[in-house]
Amino acid sequence: MFLAIDSVLSLPHASAMPLPTLRSSGDLLADRRYEYARAAFDEKDFEAAADLARQVLDLVPRFAAAHALLGRAEAERGKHEEAVGALRQALVIDPDDALGVRLDLARIGALTPGEAITEGYVQALFDDYAPKFERHLTEVLGYCGPELIVDALDRICTELARPFSFASALDLGCGTGLMAKALKGSYATIEGVDLSAKMLENARKSQLYDGLHQGHLTDFLASRREGEADLVVAADVFIYLAALDPVFSQVHRVLKGGGLFVFTVQTHAGEGVILGQDSRYAHGRAEIEDFAEAAGFAIRLFEAASIREDRGQPVPGFLAILER
Numbered sequence: 001m002f003l004a005i006d007s008v009l010s011l012p013h014a015s016a017m018p019l020p021t022l023r024s025s026g027d028l029l030a031d032r033r034y035e036y037a038r039a040a041f042d043e044k045d046f047e048a049a050a051d052l053a054r055q056v057l058d059l060v061p062r063f064a065a066a067h068a069l070l071g072r073a074e075a076e077r078g079k080h081e082e083a084v085g086a087l088r089q090a091l092v093i094d095p096d097d098a099l100g101v102r103l104d105l106a107r108i109g110a111l112t113p114g115e116a117i118t119e120g121y122v123q124a125l126f127d128d129y130a131p132k133f134e135r136h137l138t139e140v141l142g143y144c145g146p147e148l149i150v151d152a153l154d155r156i157c158t159e160l161a162r163p164f165s166f167a168s169a170l171d172l173g174c175g176t177g178l179m180a181k182a183l184k185g186s187y188a189t190i191e192g193v194d195l196s197a198k199m200l201e202n203a204r205k206s207q208l209y210d211g212l213h214q215g216h217l218t219d220f221l222a223s224r225r226e227g228e229a230d231l232v233v234a235a236d237v238f239i240y241l242a243a244l245d246p247v248f249s250q251v252h253r254v255l256k257g258g259g260l261f262v263f264t265v266q267t268h269a270g271e272g273v274i275l276g277q278d279s280r281y282a283h284g285r286a287e288i289e290d291f292a293e294a295a296g297f298a299i300r301l302f303e304a305a306s307i308r309e310d311r312g313q314p315v316p317g318f319l320a321i322l323e324r
Helices: 028-042 046-060 064-078 080-093 100-108 118-138 145-159 178-183 196-205 217-222 245-254 285-295
Strands: 003-005 166-172 188-192 211-214 229-234 253-267 274-275 279-281 298-304 318-321
Touching: 028 046, 028 064, 046 064, 064 080, 064 100, 080 100, 080 298, 145 178, 145 253, 145 298, 145 318, 166 178, 166 217, 178 188, 188 196, 196 211, 217 245, 217 253, 245 253, 245 285, 253 279, 279 285, 285 298, 285 318
Parallel strands: 003 274, 166 188, 166 229, 188 211, 229 253
Antiparallel strands: 253 318, 274 279, 298 318
C-alpha cells in the first residue's frame, strides 16, 4: 500500500477541526506565559513563541503542551533537529498523544504518515469537540453525510428490489448519533461505537440506540458475531484511519449474506492513502476498490460525493455501498 504525506503542508493542524483543550500546567504564571506563546505563534512570530515556550518549561519542565508548542515553533523556523527533539519530549510525557504531536512529526518527516493519527488524539479531540459538534458540522462545515447516505441507500434498495429496512444496523464512529437520526424508521435495532465517551453521552440522549460502545471500531467489529448485521454504516470516520483493509474484512464477517456496507471516504487524485493538509487521511479510489474485492464484497454504488467543507471549499470524496 502506497502511503505518502501531502507536500503542501504548512501550518500545524491546518484544519477546520478544533484542537483538544489543553490541561493546565499547574502553575498560573506558566499558564499565562504559555498563552502568550500561543498568541505569538498565531501571529507567526515563531521566534517569540519558541522563547516564551522555553520560559514556560523553565517553570514547569514536564508540561507537554509547551514542549509541543516549542517543537511547532522551531519547525516553522526551519530548525528540524530542535523541533524533533521538543516534539518527541512531548510524546514522552504524553504517550497517548492527546495533543496530536505525531501529526507534526509526520509533517517534518520524523514519523511515517500512517503513524500520525492515534486513538488518544482522536478521543481527546472529540471529547473536547462534543458540546459543539453538531452545530459546528452543520453551520461551519456544511456536513450532509447522513442525508447523502440515506438517499444512496434508498436508491440502491430500489435498484435491488429490496425494502429499505434493516433488522440490525451497526454505526461505526457514531458520534452524537446523526446517522441514527437520519436512518430512523429504517432499522429495527441499531448499535454504535465511538472512541469518545462524551460523544457517546450525546448519542445516548437521542434514545435511538439499542447499544453504545466506547472503543476502536475494528475492535468493536471483531467482538461481534459472524453474520449478525444487515447494515453497517461508516460516515466520515475513515478520515482518521490509514489502514482500511482490516475494517473491510471485519465488516464482511459480521454482515449477513446480502447485507450492505455503506461508507464515505475523503479522496485525492493519486493512489493509495495520504495525510492531507487538513490532518485527515484521504484514500484513492483504486485502493478502496481493491479492499472491497479482497474482502469479498460486490460494489453496488461508488460515486463522487462531498459531505462537508474545509475552509469554505468542498472536500472531495466518495460514497460507496458494498454488498456481501
